[in-house]
Amino acid sequence: MPENQDNEKSIVLLSGGMDSCVCAALAAREGETAAMHISYGQRTEARELRSFHGICDRLGIEQRLAVRNELFAKIGGSALTDQTISVPLVSNNSGKPIGAHIPVTYVPFRNANLLSAAVSWAETISASRIYIGAVEQDSSGYPDCRPAFYEAFNQTISAGTKAGSEGGAITVLTPLIAMKKYEIVTLGMKLRAPFDLTWSCYSADDIACGVCESCVLRRKAFLAAGSSDPIPYTGEAIQA
C-alpha cells in the first residue's frame, strides 16, 4: 500500500455506491486507509454491506468498521427507510428534473450522523482525514451534500474534538463534491475503481431497478462518460 508524504491515516465512508467507491480508490491511493460502513435500515442495506466488503477486498483496505444505526428506521420520514413511502420512479416524477427539490429519498441529516460516527472512530484510531463521496451537482438535491455543510462540519470537528483542542486536526474531505457525475465515472475508470462490485439502486437488492433517481443518475453518468456500466438492470436501456 503506498503511503502519502505525511503518513496520515484516512477513513473513507463507504456506502458501496459508485461515488463512495471512487472516493475509496482515491483515499487508498493516497495512503493508509480504513473504511467505515453504516447500515441504517435502508431498503438495500444487506446488498450495500456486501458491496462494502467486496470493494475493500479489491482495494486492499483491511481495517473496516461496519456499524448498525437504528435511528433512521425508528424515525422514518424517508422513502429509503420507511416502507410506507414509495421510492419514486423518475419516469413518474411529474417531469421535475432530479435535484430541483429535496426528494422523499432524503434521509434527514443523514450525512451528519455518518460523519459524526466517522469522527468518533477517527479519534480512537488516530486518523486525521475522513473521505466522503458527496456530490452536489448532478445529484438528488440533498442539503447535506452541499459544500457549506461540510465547511460548517469541519468547524464543528475543530471545536468539539480532543484532537482539535490539542492542536491536531481531523478534516472531512469531499473530493467529488464539485464533479459532474460522468467525470466521476471517468475518474473511477482511471483509478480502476471496482464499479462491478458497487450498488446504487435505492429499491432492489438483486437486479438494479434502473428507474429510481439513483439508478437513473448512474446510468446517465456512464452513458455520458462513454463507458459501459458493468452491472445489469431490469428493463429497458435509457436515453441520454
Next chain:
Amino acid sequence: MPENQDNEKSIVLLSGGMDSCVCAALAAREGETAAMHISYGQRTEARELRSFHGICDRLGIEQRLAVRNELFAKIGGSALTDQTISVPLVSNNSGKPIGAHIPVTYVPFRNANLLSAAVSWAETISASRIYIGAVEQDSSGYPDCRPAFYEAFNQTISAGTKAGSEGGAITVLTPLIAMKKYEIVTLGMKLRAPFDLTWSCYSADDIACGVCESCVLRRKAFLAAGSSDPIPYTGEAIQA
C-alpha cells in the same frame, strides 16, 4: 402542558443525569416537549434508561424516543464504554483538578452523534429546538461541551437540513452551559426537577459510587447549593 408563544415544539436530549433533568424541566415549562435518550454501551445504560422514563413520567413528557447506538461500544477508547479502561476515582486522580485536562471518560465526539440524531428526529416531527444540558464550567473538560462547538453545530444544521434550506430552522439550545453546577441545583429545585429520579454515577448502577468525577461534581454542587441530594451514595460524606 403550557405552550410558548410561538407554539414551537422542542426535543430535549435526556440522559437521565442531573443536568439533563433540569434541562428537561426547563423545556417542558416552555412548551410542547419530546424527549430523546441514546444508549451507547455506557456502563450504566440500563440505569440511565430507567431514569429517562421516570423523569419523563414526572414531567409529563409523553413523546419519547429511546435509541441504541452501537458505535461507541465497538470503537472503545473511553472509560465509559470500554471495560478495559477504569473509571478514575477522583481521590486517585494525581491531584489534578477536574476539568484541567480531557479525562479518559471522554467519549469521542459523543455530543455530535447525539445532536445529529436529535436533529434527524426534529426534522421528522417538525421540532424547531433541541435542548441539551451541556455544562462548560465545573465540568470534566470535554471539548464537546464548549460554546464554540454548539455555535459551529448550529451552522452545520442550518446548512445541512431540509428545514434550514427551506427557511425554517432547527436550533440547539444550551441553557446551562455557562452556569456553575451549584446554580443548576438551585434552578432545578426552583423548577421542582425530579432529582430523586436522576442517575449521574459513571460506574455503579445500584448505589452511586460517590467517588467518580461525575458523582464528585454532583455532590459538591448539592453541598454548595445548600441542598440535600436525594439519592444515596456508597461510602463517606464528601468535603466542600
